[in-house]
Amino acid sequence: MSxxxxxxxRLTMTTPQMVRTSAGPVVVRVAPLLEVLQGMVHHRTAGAGGRSSSSSGSGAPLDMEALNLMVSVEEELVHLQWVMRSAHPPARAEMQAAADLFRVPFAVVAGPPAPGFGGMTVFERLRWTAVRAAALGRDAEVLxxxxxxxxxxxxxxxxPIVIQPRKPCPACGExxxxxxxxxxxxxxxxxxxxxxxxxxxxxxCIECGAEWVGPEVVDLVTQCGGSTELARNLLGR
Known part of the structure; x- marks a missing residue:
């Protein structure tokens, strides 16, 4: 992995990240940062592990600093896309290797996308650009x-606010x-x-990869030694 x-x-996928807490380092799942940024614009801030908060009222003003950052990201991404699109197409072998590295279907990057990259999400456009850059040996420009x-x-x-259960993982025992x-x-x-x-x-669980979301977290915390009241407080109940 490059x-x-x-x-x-980190920008386009949910990834494991180390977070330092008063009890020491822990590893949590962190939402794609471009998704986090989109949420910030509308005051829905998604932190590590998907923690989010929303402003009260549907008429809350936009977060202008976040909006300016998102506009800047979009402008820079458009520039990178067209730089890589305008370059001489890389050899098929290099393109296939880069597509595999970024987990992008070869057919998506084999030819230029439709004019204006229509129909592609910002995640897809960034990954397309990264594949092209890697295949051309121009990783450093994008990085x-x-x-x-x-x-x-x-x-x-x-x-993020992180708690650490007192007992082993109920799935793998570690x-x-x-x-x-x-x-x-x-x-x-x-x-x-x-x-x-x-x-x-x-x-x-970082060891076995098991995940618990929503109401499942109540069961996880109680199985790991926490009180039912604590567990239900996690869900705001």
Missing amino acids: ELSMVVD AIVRGWVSAIERRMDP HMAWTMDPSLDELVQVPAISVVVGDRPRGW
Whole structure:
């Protein structure tokens, strides 16, 4: 996996991310950052694990700072798309390898898209651009720009509220798991289970990949030693 593919995944897919809490590092699922940014514009801020909050009232004003950032992202993406589209088409082998790396069907990137990239979501357009850049050996051009998007969006995100159940994962029985800490560039042990508190509570085991969402989180917390009252508070009940 290249650095560009990791950054593009961070922007377009739900990904595991390390979050530092008072109890130590934990790993949680984080919503695609471009989706987070779209939510911020309308005051629906999605943090790590999908935690979100909405402004009261349907007539709430737009978050102009978030809107300006989204417009800037869109303008830069359009520029990148046309730069990569205008370049001489890469060889088929390089294109296939890049498509596989970014998990994009080869048929999607084999030829130029319709004029204006009509019908493609912002996620699809970014992945198309990244595939073309990787196939052309121009990863650094795209990486220099999309890194800035990640930093700008993350600076505006609320930190997630995370609780750590006291017992092992009910799915695999593990209590701790090893994961790479990017800031230390080494493996560290973290609790296998993390539960993110918010409007959309979610539990996740880093060891076996089991997930719990919505009402399932109540069962998870009670199975892991938490009180039923605590568990139901997660759902606002």
